[in-house]
Amino acid sequence: MNESFRIAQKIGLMFLPNSPIPTDIKQWATQQLRSKSPALGIKSASSYKKPQVLEWPKSLQPSLQKRDEMFWAFKENKEKFRRNMPGFQSEADKSRNRQENLMEDLDALKFAHRNVYGEDQLRLRFSSFWANHFRTANIFDNGNHIGHAIDEAILANINSDFSNMLYKVTSHPSMLIYLDNTYSAGPNSNEAIWARSNGRQAGLNDNLGRELLELHTVSPSANYTEADINGAAKILAGWGAEPGRISGDNLISLSERNRKIKEIGGTLNSWDYYKTNYAEPGNKTVMGKTFGPGKDALRQLTDFLAVHEHTINHVTFKLAQHFVSDNPNQTDLDHISRIWRESNGNLDQIHTAVIELAIASKEPKFQWPMNWLFQVTRLSGANAFVGWEEEKNNDYNDNIMRTRKIFEELGQGFWLPGQPNGYSSDKAEWLSGEMFERRIRFATSLYNGGFPTQKVEDIMNRIGANNVTRELVGSVMGGRRKFVALMCSPEIMGLENA
Amino acid sequence: MPKFTRREFLQASGASLFLAGLPLPGFTKDKPPGTISVIMLEGGMDGLTAVPPFGDPNLFKMRKSLTPENYLKLNSFFGLHPSFKYFSGLLAKNNASVVHATNFPYTKRSHFEGQNLMQGGGLSPFAETTGWLGRALDLAKTPGRSMSLDMPLLLRGAHENDNFFPASIRNSGSLTTDLINMISNAHSEEGSSVFNKVSKKSTQKDSVVPRDPASLAKYAGKAMAMKNGPLSSVIKVDQFDTHASQGADEYGRHGERLAIVDDIIAGYKEGLGEAWDRSIILTLTEFGRTVKENGTWGTDHGWGSAALLAGGAITKSRVISKWPGLAERDLFENRDLVSTIDYRSVCAACIENALGLDHDLIAEKVFYTPKLPRVYDFIFS
Known part of the structure; x- marks a missing residue:
């Protein structure tokens, strides 16, 4: 592959068929970090005509408050189904409830569209890296929040600094719900005291406190103790709004729901929601540092953790392994962590250092299943995903699978259930017969149902395909086979450069 | 409920275990190999919910809303969760056993370190690039197969190992x-x-193979029953990490996961057919859960858990346990069930039975622990 495409593969998503190819790839790459782009996508993929790339409609990108209200309505309606109330009985009613109130499928499609049509490919790759680092998977009540967290807590802060992103993610409802913080109450909180004297239960849940230390910041290498985890959990107690119903046996109106939510947390904003009744009074200690009572302690904690040496080393390794090399060398790691320290965790500078090292290193990086799909879709000008109108109306044709199903089949996706450690960037985790078979099948499907606009020969010429790839493609007969062979070549999978 | 001293309990349950015995000679290679299947329970299975030790007076004190009322009595001390309908039948037929208060020697309560260690089977997390089952299969020169899209660390190490997950x-x-x-x-x-x-x-x-866990198990069983089929398989069940609203009975969040395990075992039995008689299936989880219920009707990360063993290789059902007790002073760091049986020994016994490898070889080459106690006779005699 020529240098431009080698870099676009390693740290980007490949150049779209009609986009110019930059001559100074390094300059282009660092400029990409600041290339602001709205969410781009297509309205419909059903026609044989190449769909026009447009901005995602605002109406399909509701505010966080609206998302909270929709999810509450979804759960309230489920209660109506349980009671077999009129209008809440048939399968059609059920699917309407999902369609009207759940955002996960549309959000997953928007993410896919951005990655397939976006002109800010490097930002998107870094955004996916952080979305994976701060994985908030779709378990139970999280479907309306993941997309918002990726767009607003991560992508919107990609030019910010690490401490800011860490705080914004930690306090985001997507994280608070996913890691069970919403109901966590300090052992000496008003809620816990009341519960104890009334034969009820309330107390601490240490899930988020633990993963905040283990995964998001210092990592086990810091040798923190259970007491540190407990301290973090106590600081976190009180954070998070109830995502679903809040009225026990009663059905209530939206205005009543909003009044209650406001009464409990003082605001309707679930991204800044702190229940003083659940808060643990007094000081807390985490890794030798003392934090005072109250809401501000969380920001102090995340700021403290963000600049911790073990955080810098841990996250530096993850960045380097994702973008530079499966086994990053110490010199590279030292370089990134030095920039991190010198810039006080400025993400633009950290990302720039990563980009420079990724370019300097000639090592190929095996591409994640989803990034590979985005890349081959971009290279070939095919449609891999439906348009937002089809997703919204549940209107699928024979050519393209449901968005959710695509990610399921890939074995990777931010809207699937999953563990908070995210997907590995180490190639060894992805070497499996079934995973490789999926690549053959997706390439076949893309050719058969995605109407690629680019010919195999033209793609090879454009990227400067190597001899192995050309010989492979030359050795098989027929358009489909040549297409599949190209997309599953070692070069396009990110296994070899030569 | 009658109170038991530990000694009384051990007598009552017929579950004495002596871990310091001299290793007995293992099977030789002449024995036709059996099959070994692992069900990985990701997130930390709650052994105290799965196999509630109702004879321990502290159980109900420590966890009000987590213990099913309709458990099946296995003996005067241990019960079985109502989700294990099929498994309870196997126990009755002397084709299954439970090991309780067991796990890998890992006490730091991280999912990811714990999952890595329970699969890698090395001396510390992230120390191995191959898995204990992969290494065992490599020693036995026989392939295994994972019923998953990825290739779990557990099976890595033998070149021929493969995976299957219908596209x-x-x-x-x-x-x-x-x-x-x-x-x-x-x-x-x-x-x-x-x-x-x-x-x-x-x-x-x-x-066309449906993708539900039971169908995958049936498919795996069928494959293993074939003459040149794999001799090992792995199935993973996720979402055992119930920090909140864990539930107690078969309709609770944890109970639903346990029912999946039960379905998998039933699927294996059906698929294996006559090969069932030479099969062993074992569960594997990174840790048990806190003895005390947390503030959100769930449990946090602990240490000791329970394990289910099933298969025709077992000819006498029992609960194998050296019960550490649930009183706060008996718990690890005042919070976790102590693991009194090194689960690596249980894995080693299953390998010995299925693959015909000598225990000392397994201890040294698979688990890198030459002095790993041999517990074979407690399971297979």
Whole structure:
């Protein structure tokens, strides 16, 4: 592959068929970090005509408050189904409830569209890296929040600094719900005291406190103790709004729901929601540092953790392994962590250092299943995903699978259930017969149902395909086979450069 | 409920265990191998919910809303969760056992370190690039198969090991062997060896296999029952990490996961057919959960858990346990059930039984722990 495409593969998503190819790839790459782009996508993929790339409609990108209200309505309606109330009985009613109130499928499609049509490919790759680092998977009540967290807590802060992103993610409802913080109450909180004297239960849940230390910041290498985890959990107690119903046996109106939510947390904003009744009074200690009572302690904690040496080393390794090399060398790691320290965790500078090292290193990086799909879709000008109108109306044709199903089949996706450690960037985790078979099948499907606009020969010429790839493609007969062979070549999978 | 001293309990349950005995000679290679299957329970299975030790007076004190009322009494001390309907039948037929208060010697309560260690089977997390089952299969020169999209660390280490997870991709047709072979040839060893497996699969008749865990188990069982089929398989069940609203009975969050395990065991039994008699299935989880219920009707990360063993290789059902007690002073760091049986010993016994390897060899080459106690006779005698 020529240098431009080698870099676009390693740290980007490949150049779209009609986009110019930059001559100074390094300059282009660092400029990409600041290339602001709205969410781009297509309205419909059903026609044989190449769909026009447009901005995602605002109406399909509701505010966080609206998302909270929709999810509450979804759960309230489920209660109506349980009671077999009129209008809440048939399968059609059920699917309407999902369609009207759940955002996960549309959000997953928007993410896919951005990655397939976006002109800010490097930002998107870094955004996916952080979305994976701060994985908030779709378990139970999280479907309306993941997309918002990726767009607003991560992508919107990609030019910010690490401490800011860490705080914004930690306090985001997507994280608070996913890691069970919403109901966590300090052992000496008003809620816990009341519960104890009334034969009820309330107390601490240490899930988020633990993963905040283990995964998001210092990592086990810091040798923190259970007491540190407990301290973090106590600081976190009180954070998070109830995502679903809040009225026990009663059905209530939206205005009543909003009044209650406001009464409990003082605001309707679930991204800044702190229940003083659940808060643990007094000081807390985490890794030798003392934090005072109250809401501000969380920001102090995340700021403290963000600049911790073990955080810098841990996250530096993850960045380097994702973008530079499966086994990053110490010199590279030292370089990134030095920039991190010198810039006080400025993400633009950290990302720039990563980009420079990724370019300097000639090592190929095996591409994640989803990034590979985005890349081959971009290279070939095919449609891999439906348009937002089809997703919204549940209107699928024979050519393209449901968005959710695509990610399921890939074995990777931010809207699937999953563990908070995210997907590995180490190639060894992805070497499996079934995973490789999926690549053959997706390439076949893309050719058969995605109407690629680019010919195999033209793609090879454009990227400067190597001899192995050309010989492979030359050795098989027929358009489909040549297409599949190209997309599953070692070069396009990110296994070899030569 | 009658109170038991530990000694009384051990007598009552017939569950004495002596871990310091001299190793007995293992099977020789002449014995025809059996099959070994692992069900990985991701997130930390709650052994105290799965196999509630109702005879311990502290159980109900420590966890009000987590213990099913309708447990089945296994003996005067241990009960079985109502989700294990099929498994309870196997216990009655002397084809299953439970090991309780057991796990790998890992006490730091991280999912990811714990999962890595329970699969890698080395001396510390992230120390191994192969898994204990992979290494065992490599020693026995026999392949295994994972019923998953990825290749779990547990099975890595034997070159021929493969995985299976039925694809469902629109417009992708059937696999074309010669095309895959061409692609494979273009790759260097690393990619080529993986594509070769895809190629091999493409020559097999495509049967439509549903993807639910029970169907996968049935499929795995059938494959293992075939003359030249794999002798090992792995199935993973996720979402045992119930920090909130864990529930107690078969309709609770944890109970639903346990029912999946029960379905898997039933699927294996059906698929294995006559090969059941030479089979052993064991569960594996990174840790148990806190003895005390947390503030959100759930449990946090602990240490000791319970394990289920099933298969015709077992001829006498029992609860194998050296019960550490649930009183706060008996708990690890005042919060976790102590693991009194090193689960690596249980894994080693299952390998010994299924693959006909000598215990000392397994201890040294698979678990890198030459003095690993041998517990074979407590399970298979």
